[in-house]
Amino acid sequence: MMKIFKYLKKYTFLIIIAITFVVFQGLTNLYLPDLMSDIVNSGVVRGNVDYIVNVGLKMLLVTLLNVAAAIISTYFAAKVAMLLGKDLRSMVFTRVMNFSLHEIDKFGTSTLITRNTNDITQIQTVIFMILRLVSLAPVISIGGTIMAVSKSPKLSTVLLVAIPVMSLAVYLIAKYTMPLFRSMQKKLDTLNRILRENLTGVRVIRAFAKTKYEKKRFENANEDLTQTALKVNRIFALVFPLIMLIMNFTIIFLIWYGAVEVDKSALQVGDIMAVMQYVLQIMFSFIMISMIFIFLPRASASAERVYEVINSKTSIKDPEKPMKPLGNGKIEFKNVTFYYEQAKEPALKDISFESKPGEFIGIIGSSGSGKSTLANLLLRFYDVTDGEILIDGVDIRKLSQKELREMISLVPSRPVIFSGTIEENVRIGKKDATEEEIVEALKIAQAWEFVSKLPEGIKTHVSQGGTNLSGGQKQRLAIARGIIGRKNIYIFDDSFSALDFKTDSKVRMALREKLKNSTVFVISLRAATIMNSDKIIVLDKGQIVGLGTHKQLMKTSEVYREIVFSQLSKEEIA
Numbered sequence: 001m002m003k004i005f006k007y008l009k010k011y012t013f014l015i016i017i018a019i020t021f022v023v024f025q026g027l028t029n030l031y032l033p034d035l036m037s038d039i040v041n042s043g044v045v046r047g048n049v050d051y052i053v054n055v056g057l058k059m060l061l062v063t064l065l066n067v068a069a070a071i072i073s074t075y076f077a078a079k080v081a082m083l084l085g086k087d088l089r090s091m092v093f094t095r096v097m098n099f100s101l102h103e104i105d106k107f108g109t110s111t112l113i114t115r116n117t118n119d120i121t122q123i124q125t126v127i128f129m130i131l132r133l134v135s136l137a138p139v140i141s142i143g144g145t146i147m148a149v150s151k152s153p154k155l156s157t158v159l160l161v162a163i164p165v166m167s168l169a170v171y172l173i174a175k176y177t178m179p180l181f182r183s184m185q186k187k188l189d190t191l192n193r194i195l196r197e198n199l200t201g202v203r204v205i206r207a208f209a210k211t212k213y214e215k216k217r218f219e220n221a222n223e224d225l226t227q228t229a230l231k232v233n234r235i236f237a238l239v240f241p242l243i244m245l246i247m248n249f250t251i252i253f254l255i256w257y258g259a260v261e262v263d264k265s266a267l268q269v270g271d272i273m274a275v276m277q278y279v280l281q282i283m284f285s286f287i288m289i290s291m292i293f294i295f296l297p298r299a300s301a302s303a304e305r306v307y308e309v310i311n312s313k314t315s316i317k318d319p320e321k322p323m324k325p326l327g328n329g330k331i332e333f334k335n336v337t338f339y340y341e342q343a344k345e346p347a348l349k350d351i352s353f354e355s356k357p358g359e360f361i362g363i364i365g366s367s368g369s370g371k372s373t374l375a376n377l378l379l380r381f382y383d384v385t386d387g388e389i390l391i392d393g394v395d396i397r398k399l400s401q402k403e404l405r406e407m408i409s410l411v412p413s414r415p416v417i418f419s420g421t422i423e424e425n426v427r428i429g430k431k432d433a434t435e436e437e438i439v440e441a442l443k444i445a446q447a448w449e450f451v452s453k454l455p456e457g458i459k460t461h462v463s464q465g466g467t468n469l470s471g472g473q474k475q476r477l478a479i480a481r482g483i484i485g486r487k488n489i490y491i492f493d494d495s496f497s498a499l500d501f502k503t504d505s506k507v508r509m510a511l512r513e514k515l516k517n518s519t520v521f522v523i524s525l526r527a528a529t530i531m532n533s534d535k536i537i538v539l540d541k542g543q544i545v546g547l548g549t550h551k552q553l554m555k556t557s558e559v560y561r562e563i564v565f566s567q568l569s570k571e572e573i574a
């Protein structure tokens with residue numbers, strides 16, 4: 001939590017205003033019982049109506065000041081908490097945007113969402129409470145004790161018992177609820193993860209008739225969270241009545257002992273009432289502190305989680321003096337080996353090959369053979385474990401990530417469609433693209449045939465995730481987006497898998513013409529898609545087991561032959 005406090009520094013002025021008014025509120029709180037005892041002792045007991053009216057008006061004014069101070073301090077405390085929340089949210093968001101895939105894998109998306117929403121709300125709540133209550137409680141407890149003792153030192157001795165008992169209650173609450181709140185946060189993460197998986201995978205779940213199973217999974221996680229929350233509430237259910245009991249006993253004692261003192265004429269009635277109010281105020285301030293202890297552990301667990309994100313270094317950094325890529329996209333993989341975090345086997349092992357602009361390179365291999373990993377390394381989503389990747393003779397780690405990625409266009413295997421129009425979706429690939437360029441890209445991607453039939457053409461709205469489009473239509477839009485800008489390198493990562501053979505071949509032919517000056521990587525599981533490439537890389541268990549043209553590989557690569565024979569007829573192969 002302390003680490004998060006440093007982000008409050010720039011709001012020092014607002015904090016000072018909030019605390020000043022809280023202190024003022026506390027002082028007016030303490031003044032009221034004093035005025036009240038005065039009314040009783042000098043007004044009510046003596047029947048002096050003028051005195052009652054005078055002091056009564058004074059009490060009214062003090063009350064109004066008290067309310068005004070409470071409103072102002074609440075406003076500023078809330079403002080500080082909200083501004084801090086806003087800062088933290090944008091810090092977390094910016095950090096996550098700069099994360100490499102390695103950090104995204106490490107944290108997981110669900111927890112990153114919870115950290116940026118629920119966790120920051122917890123911090124905001126506790127900051128608000130600290131500003132309001134933590135400064136009010138000492139003023140009331142110290143000031144209240146002084147005032148109570150000044151009214152009647154004898155009656156105030158009750159505090160000697162009440163304060164240690166209340167402190168013990170606060171300590172017990174903190175001790176037993178702290179670990180429970182920490183575990184609640186983790187359980188909330190799990191619940192969010194299951195919810196997210198269910199929402200994104202709703203079609204698969206229904207198709208495989210797994211609704212019941214998923215419902216059970218969600219219910220288990222929900223039950224787990226509820227049980228922990230119930231444990232916390234059981235502690236409160238036990239401790240709060242206990243606190244009320246202590247308070248009521250204290251009042252009984254004060255009335256009894258006060259009555260004895262009044263009887264002896266050692267004390268006035270008004271003073272008993274004032275002491276009673278002071279003691280109650282002091283005890284309430286302890287309850288306030290215990291409220292902080294309830295929220296603080298939860299918020300400090302949240303603060304740790306938020307700080308972990310803000311403070312985590314991205315493993316992929318730009319060099320201090322980035323070099324400029326010279327040339328038009330000659331690529332060289334030199335003995336590249338790559339392990340995913342905590343993986344025992346390398347995803348790629350000793351990969352070496354070269355490619356020149358104008359070449360169409362097919363990458364084929366069974367599922368899990370390392371094809372997408374190869375594309376991820378070229379884009380520097382991950383850094384190689386060993387070896388190097390050169391573009392125009394320069395190690396990609398010596399280029400700025402922005403410049404490197406500006407040279408490359410990636411059409412991922414799962415097309416990402418944003419809510420907006422078709423035009424807006426394609427324009428992501430080139431900000432200033434004209435309408436003609438958009439239509440041309442759609443034509444090359446063979447998407448124009450369905451887009452032109454839509455009532456609003458390229459202005460047609462697509463929903464988030466492209467749910468109102470078919471798989472093949474989404475892929476074609478993603479291809480149009482990928483090719484609209486001029487790039488040196490294009491990577492189509494299994495981007496034709498949802499297209500029928502005829503459309504697949506039409507798209508490839510159109511791409512050949514449009515991208516003839518660039519290096520084009522076509523990753524596919526289908527031999528027909530990559531057969532006509534200038535060069536084919538055959539991957540198997542992360543290693544290159546064949547490199548050459550279709551004809552050469554048919555003679556030299558056993559793995560390639562197996563793939564081809566399993567997919568194509570003799571006529572197609574020839």
Ligand SMILES: Nc1ncnc2c1ncn2[C@@H]1O[C@H](COP(=O)(O)OP(=O)(O)OP(=O)(O)O)[C@@H](O)[C@H]1O
Nearest residue numbers: 105340343347365366367368369370371372373374
């Ligand atoms: N983020 C990741 N963390 C850990 N291991 C991963 C990660 N991504 C992929 N792998 C592993 O690396 C290996 C290669 O995966 P990759 O995605 O490159 O295969 P692929 O050939 O593209 O497969 P597919 O054709 O099914 O997409 C696989 O064994 C996979 O389990």
